[in-house]
Amino acid sequence: MSSLLTQDVPLVWYLLLSAALFTLGVLGFLIKRNLITVFMSIELMLNAVNLSFVTFAHQWHAVKGQIFVFFVMMVAAAEAAVGLAIIIAVFRARATLAVDRIDLMKL
Amino acid sequence: MNGYLHLWLIPLLPLVGFLINGLLGRGLPKALVTTVALLAPLGSLLVVLGNAPGFFAATARMNEPVVETFGTWLNVGTLQVDFSFVLDQLSLVMLLVITGVGFLIHVYSVGYLAHDKGYARYFSYLNLFLFFMTTLVLAGNALVMFVGWEGVGLASYLLIGFWFTKPSAASAGKKAFIVNRIGDVGFLIGMFLLVANFGTLSFAEISTRLSANPAWMGGVLTATALCLVLGATGKSAQLPLYLWLPDAMEGPTPVSALIHAATMVTAGVYMISRIHVLFDHAPRALATVAIIGAATALFAATIGLVQTDIKRVLAYSTISQLGYMFLGSGVAAYSAAIFHLMTHAFFKALLFLAAGSVIHAMGDEQDMRKMGGLRTKLPVTFWTMTAGVIAIAGIYPFAGFFSKDAILAAAFEQGTTGKVLWFVGLLTALLTAIYMFRLWYLTFFGESRSPQVHPHESPLSMLGPMGILALLSLAGGWIGIERFSSFLQPATGVRPAPASGASQELLLSALAVATALLGWFIADLFYRQKPARAQALAASAPAAYRLLANKYYVDQILNDYLVRPLLATSNYFLEWVVEKAILGGAALLLGGIATFSGMLLQRWQSGNIRSYAAWLATGAAAVLLFLIVPWATVLANFGIHLNTAGH
Numbered sequence: 001m002s003s004l005l006t007q008d009v010p011l012v013w014y015l016l017l018s019a020a021l022f023t024l025g026v027l028g029f030l031i032k033r034n035l036i037t038v039f040m041s042i043e044l045m046l047n048a049v050n051l052s053f054v055t056f057a058h059q060w061h062a063v064k065g066q067i068f069v070f071f072v073m074m075v076a077a078a079e080a081a082v083g084l085a086i087i088i089a090v091f092r093a094r095a096t097l098a099v100d101r102i103d104l105m106k107l
Numbered sequence: 108m109n110g111y112l113h114l115w116l117i118p119l120l121p122l123v124g125f126l127i128n129g130l131l132g133r134g135l136p137k138a139l140v141t142t143v144a145l146l147a148p149l150g151s152l153l154v155v156l157g158n159a160p161g162f163f164a165a166t167a168r169m170n171e172p173v174v175e176t177f178g179t180w181l182n183v184g185t186l187q188v189d190f191s192f193v194l195d196q197l198s199l200v201m202l203l204v205i206t207g208v209g210f211l212i213h214v215y216s217v218g219y220l221a222h223d224k225g226y227a228r229y230f231s232y233l234n235l236f237l238f239f240m241t242t243l244v245l246a247g248n249a250l251v252m253f254v255g256w257e258g259v260g261l262a263s264y265l266l267i268g269f270w271f272t273k274p275s276a277a278s279a280g281k282k283a284f285i286v287n288r289i290g291d292v293g294f295l296i297g298m299f300l301l302v303a304n305f306g307t308l309s310f311a312e313i314s315t316r317l318s319a320n321p322a323w324m325g326g327v328l329t330a331t332a333l334c335l336v337l338g339a340t341g342k343s344a345q346l347p348l349y350l351w352l353p354d355a356m357e358g359p360t361p362v363s364a365l366i367h368a369a370t371m372v373t374a375g376v377y378m379i380s381r382i383h384v385l386f387d388h389a390p391r392a393l394a395t396v397a398i399i400g401a402a403t404a405l406f407a408a409t410i411g412l413v414q415t416d417i418k419r420v421l422a423y424s425t426i427s428q429l430g431y432m433f434l435g436s437g438v439a440a441y442s443a444a445i446f447h448l449m450t451h452a453f454f455k456a457l458l459f460l461a462a463g464s465v466i467h468a469m470g471d472e473q474d475m476r477k478m479g480g481l482r483t484k485l486p487v488t489f490w491t492m493t494a495g496v497i498a499i500a501g502i503y504p505f506a507g508f509f510s511k512d513a514i515l516a517a518a519f520e521q522g523t524t525g526k527v528l529w530f531v532g533l534l535t536a537l538l539t540a541i542y543m544f545r546l547w548y549l550t551f552f553g554e555s556r557s558p559q560v561h562p563h564e565s566p567l568s569m570l571g572p573m574g575i576l577a578l579l580s581l582a583g584g585w586i587g588i589e590r591f592s593s594f595l596q597p598a599t600g601v602r603p604a605p606a607s608g609a610s611q612e613l614l615l616s617a618l619a620v621a622t623a624l625l626g627w628f629i630a631d632l633f634y635r636q637k638p639a640r641a642q643a644l645a646a647s648a649p650a651a652y653r654l655l656a657n658k659y660y661v662d663q664i665l666n667d668y669l670v671r672p673l674l675a676t677s678n679y680f681l682e683w684v685v686e687k688a689i690l691g692g693a694a695l696l697l698g699g700i701a702t703f704s705g706m707l708l709q710r711w712q713s714g715n716i717r718s719y720a721a722w723l724a725t726g727a728a729a730v731l732l733f734l735i736v737p738w739a740t741v742l743a744n745f746g747i748h749l750n751t752a753g754h
Contacts, residue, residue: 029720038716103714 014055021048035087035097039080046076112158114175114192117202118241120150124234132227141217144230148213148237152206155199162199162594172311172598174247181250185306191247193311197598200445201244201377204452208369209237211572215460216361218568219467229269229359236262240370244377248308249298252378256294256342259371260287266366267358279354286351290341297334300327314384324388332385332392336399339375343429346403350662352426356418360463363418368425368459369452376432376448380441380599387439387600394524397437401518401531404430406659408538412545413645413655416473417462420546424499425455427535431514434532438525440517441599442592446584447510453583454498454507457576461492464569465550468562475546480555484562487570489551491577496547498580500540500623503616508623509584511536512616519615533622540626548634 021044028041050069057065091097124147132140158173172195181188194202213233220229239262243255260283268280298308304327305313317323339345344352355367366372379386379396386393404427411423428451435444466473468485482489498505501512515536519529564570592599633641645652657663742748 026720026724030717030724099716102716 011055011059015052018048018051018055021045021051033098033100035090035099035102038099039083039087043076043080046072112173112175112194113154114158114173114194114245115177116154117151117206117245118238120154121147121234121237121241123147125231125238127231128227128234129231132231135227137226140227140230144234145210145213145217147234148206148210151202151237151241152210155202155206158194159199159203162196174311176247186302186308188248188250188308190251191309192245192251193247194245195598196595197377197380197445198244200449200595202241204449205237205240205244205370208452208456208576209240209365211575212361212365212369212456212460215364215463215569215572216359218566219361219463220359221566225269229266232262232265232269233362233365236266236366236371240374243374248310249301249382250308252381253294253298256338256374256378257291259366259374260284260291260342263287263355263366263371266362267355269358269362273357276357279351279357283351283355286348287341290338290348293334293337293341295338297331297338300331300334304328304331310382313382317384317388325391328385329389329392332389333395335378335382335385336392336396339378339396339433340399341375342378343372343375343433344426345375345399345429345433346406349403349407349426350665353419353422353658356416356422360418360459360466363422364456364459364463367422368455372425372429373432373448373452376429376436376444379433379436380445383436383439383441383599386436393437393439395437396433397518397521397524397528400430400433400435400437401528401535402430403427404434404535405531405538406430408535408542409655410658411542412538413652414542415476417465417475417478417546417550418459418473420475420542421455421458421462424458424539424543427539428455428499430535431511431532434518434528435514438514438517438521438528440514442595443510443513443517443588445595445599446588446591447514450498450506450510450580450583453576453579454495454505457491457495457573457580458499460569460573460576461488461495464488464565464573465492465562467565467569469557469560472557472560475549477557478550478555479553479557480551481562482551485551485564487564488573491570491573492547492551494577494580496543499543500626501536501619502623502627503620504581504585506580506582506584508616508620509588512619513588515619516612516615533619536619537622537626540623541630544627544630545634548630552635553638 025041025043025045025048028044029038032038032041050072053065053069053072057063057069087097090102094102096102124143127143128135128140135143172193174191174193176189176191178190179187180190213230216229216233220226223229236259239255239258241255243252243259246252246255264280264284267283268277270276271280301308301313305316307313307316317328337348341348352367352372356363358367386396407423407426407430411420411427414420414423428447432444432447432451435441435447465478465481465485465488468481468488469478472478494505498507501507511532515529515532518525518532521528633644654660
């Protein structure tokens, strides 16, 4: 039985997709002003990295990469919970989510 | 002597008294404070008395000093210093004087300070003084002696400034302490020289070492001895460090009697006698001691002539009498010096206590010009004071005659210089008689010059010690210098035998007594028969009178040429240039650099997340670029070869 992953689509495509997603994440992080969008860009970068992990794990038949992906997803979930809580707190205090105006280490 | 003498008890008992009264005294009932304060010196006195018979018994071992060591203090390289106490004839005499006179003065103080707020504090200081003084005397090496030496200075400072709310008392205390420090530097350097040359600080070892090398004279020994003399002049108020003693009279009168007359100020004389073998090998230092002594004796006596404060007269007389002791030490008549030290302790303590009784009766008045006619009102004080005055004037058969005579006779034996010193001593004896009888007449004779005051005789606790000291002032010298010298001989060496015959000695004694009587006669002439004569004399030589009344302007000169420039340097140069400009400038400069660099670096911490992220991304990109690009190949294309590519 042949896998779509190995048979039809070459490895480099996956990596190119991963790089493209990561760059989009970075650009989104740098350009976007809304804190929630910035936050989503971070998630995008994490998932781009996850895609690279999975690709190489499949290529080298090593399960370590896949396990690492689970770790990343787990941390991302925790981070999303904490991050969203912080964002709500910031919004309540400042009534804004513009990243440029949140430049002090206090509320 | 046999067995262990428990010498440690002698200083320890007053220390316990100090701790009890010093820590708890404020909360204890007065009777208990008094009991503790009196038991401490009494206990020490009993221990000393218990040990004394061993030295009087004519046994074979009486010549050997008792050494008791309580452990090692320092053990550095080859130098070992022990906590060691030595009891020999010399320290025994000193201890008897210190604890005996000390106990009497404690008893006196109970009456004198009965109404003072600082009653417990006073007695704790007094006990502390006894602790340090007995340590000083018992010390078996110079370092332990130095502990006592500094400690009595501390106790003296505390007691001079006992009434510290009075600015003059507080500054007198500081003056005493600071002037003593100058002498202490000499003592310290002397100790360093001892360590450098002998490798030990033990008095016994130094003596043994020197006795084994009789040819070792002068040189470094003179330097060492002179440093120690500087220490002695500070503690014993000799020229040029005598300045603190007159001011020390700001303290309570019993303190003046105990510390600044009978015991502490004699520490310098004691130290010279204790280490006399060193001085025997340093004749120049010894001559210096003699000259300092004679000069101080005369100098202080002339100032004493015109003082009007009763305690200051006694203070200058103390300096003058200490000069006699130095003179005696300086002509190697150590036993005579110690003899005078002992009799002086009796009669000068008595004089101070009697003066205290007068001051007490007059309602804290110390100016003799406001006294007079107290003979009938204070009969006991008058008679005891009379004994003291006759004793210090050196009139037979009172104590002062025997000891002063011994010193003068010893000086007379020392060639031409000795004759000069003897003459200075005799002149001083004349002046002593004049100013002491002047004090006596001004205080007790004539009409009262303060009719509004109604003096009353002091309580028994004050009169008792005065009576005992009066008896000692009378009989203290009857032992005679010959017997005293032979008793002290194991500690102070053989007294140089008088070369001249008995007739010369008798002649000298007669001359000394005649001089004293002449002084009495002059004082009688000026201060009893016609008091106006004294003023007339002062008016006829105003310059000389002013010179003496201002104490030769020494205080003013030191103030103008030493203290003021020092203060000005501190106030202007040190404060403005060193403190504010140099140190303050350096601090401001460092602070400025930190602030400025902070301002620069602050720009990186904008707080803008996107700028942080941009820096992070740029950094990551740069690292990637560096790692991925094959630099050697790229550069080779431009004709640049890295050092590995050169091969």
